Amino acid sequence: MSERWARTILTTYRWLGAAAFPLVGGYIVWRAGKGKEDRTRRHERYGRAGRARPEGPLIWMHAASVGETVAVLGLIDHLLGYGINIVLTTGTVTSAKVAEERLGDRVIHQYVPLDLKPAVSRFLDHWKPDLAIMAESEIWPMTILELGARRVPQVLVNGRLSDRSFASWQKRSYLAEALFENLAHVIAQSELDGERFRALGARPVTVSGNLKGDTGVPPVDKAALEFLEDGIGDRETWAAVSTHEGEETIAADVHVKLKPRHPDLLTIVVPRHPERGDELEQQFKARGLKVGRRSRNDFITPDTDILLGDSIGEMGLYLRLTEVAFVGRSLVQEGGQNPLEPARLGTAVLSGTNVQNFRDAYRRLIDRGGARLVRDGEMLAGGVNYLLNNYKARRAMMQAGLAAVEDMSGALKRTLQALDPYIHPLIVKSRLNGGDDYG
Incomplete structure (x- = not known):
């Protein structure tokens, strides 16, 4: 029947x-x-x-x-x-x-x-x-x-x-x-x-x-990388990548919270949907933050607070500008996004707890010490602060993430x-x- x-x-x-x-x-x-x-x-x-x-x-x-x-x-x-x-x-x-x-x-x-x-x-x-x-x-x-x-x-x-x-x-x-x-x-x-x-x-x-464990290192335009690195110099950076609505404002709040402890901090925000760039710029400006947009090829000046990565196909660029990355769709929405790209580029990975779609990848990263989960924006700020302040812990996470990705090939x-x-x-x-x- x-x-x-x-x-x-x-x-x-x-x-x-x-x-x-x-x-x-x-x-x-x-x-x-x-x-x-x-x-x-x-x-x-x-x-x-x-x-x-x-x-x-x-x-x-x-x-x-x-x-x-x-x-x-x-x-x-x-x-x-x-x-x-x-x-x-x-x-x-x-x-x-x-x-x-x-x-x-x-x-x-x-x-x-x-x-x-x-x-x-x-x-x-x-x-x-x-x-x-x-x-x-x-x-x-x-x-x-x-x-x-x-x-x-x-x-x-x-x-x-x-x-x-x-x-x-x-x-x-x-x-x-x-x-x-x-x-x-x-x-x-x-x-x-x-x-x-x-x-x-x-x-x-x-x-x-997971085939994503065999995708290789994300490519990068060397001229674009040099352009952004020239503007950033030796500033401390962290990134919030593959973010969904609501996570960008959390990233902005983390920036504001950490700025007194890290005066030269640059926060890199890479939304999952780059077409939201105008909307996000207005949200950041409403918090009193100065925004540089990749889509405008803005030069990063010492007073730039947020580099908004509103471009397509340049994840390899943004991840090469930092050693700490939060991976989105994991705090305000469910499912998570792929953590293997940042791990493969030697980045310490932070994520919310809603990572059901990448459960196996996160389990392996966490078991090796290459990723940590956070419950909310407060805990995310604490995690970013800890990693920025602790070189040895940051490097250990980066190396553990690389090892975990190699294991998944x-x-x-x-x-x-x-x-x-x-x-x-x-x-x-x-x-x-x-x-x-x-x-």
Whole structure:
């Protein structure tokens, strides 16, 4: 009965989506007005291709946002080395820019089609992928069903299920099973994630570790680094990175609280959504703080209180300007953000306690002494103050974080091993076609 009910729900979802398709134009235009869609490429969200399909085997790889895009860069590099074409879809303007900067024209980038039958069908009719690889937690019912109907193998890599997502799917386990049975393989980040996917009906499931542990050191523009370092000089610094609404004001309050003890302190704030730059500048100014913005290429003067990192794809720049970093979405919101980038660059990591989405990474960092959790802004101020005042403790955390990240490497190798049965036939096909690339 539950199986029949699941089929009924999915069929209804399919046709409701088809009926709603003509009405979504206004929504996309509204998002474009907010800077959340690329105005010049919004047709791609309806499944309309931006360029021709290349000859030979083709993999559709999807990474929703910046974090997922960075996580699969190493995997993409390996697949390109086999002579296989890749269409990479992402869902945000920022992730599209990261893909352009890090991959250039080695892949074809498209914005992911809306999870509505007309858009997904149009996308698949044009690209005709031989394999679909989705990153992390992207579960789109219509996309999964359409790929399943076309018998295109679907593999979820770096798979993750948050506490909230797992609880939600558990309440609809019949629906989860009807969707997950279409997945050829799930490659999960952790044993806990693997157990959750199995409980929801996914088969087979392999545990690889977190691909973000193999992403390498974030790149940096040396000229930009020298420009900012010239302005900062030997000032003490700390950073609040990947922050969400409410955490920037906490960072500003920490700055005000610590300024009497550290008169030359510079606080670096890097919001998860750089388009909030104007709003944040006004908030900081209302506290009497002088703000330098990266988007304006402001020079950091001795009286600059806040360096506002409102740019895209420059995390490697900001993290090289400090040895202490708070990682956001962990104090005022739940889930956390990736702590591995700051740890990899030798930064002592502080975070709020709401880090469920990166539970395994934080556990390993904390066990090695590379990260500490704080309950609130008061405790954050104390942690920053302690680390700024204690060179040995700071260096010990930095070195422990690096060691923990090294321990977490190897996920890429294990992911490639799990993907081999799906990739090998495409390698053979590519060689038979003469190894054509995009030209």
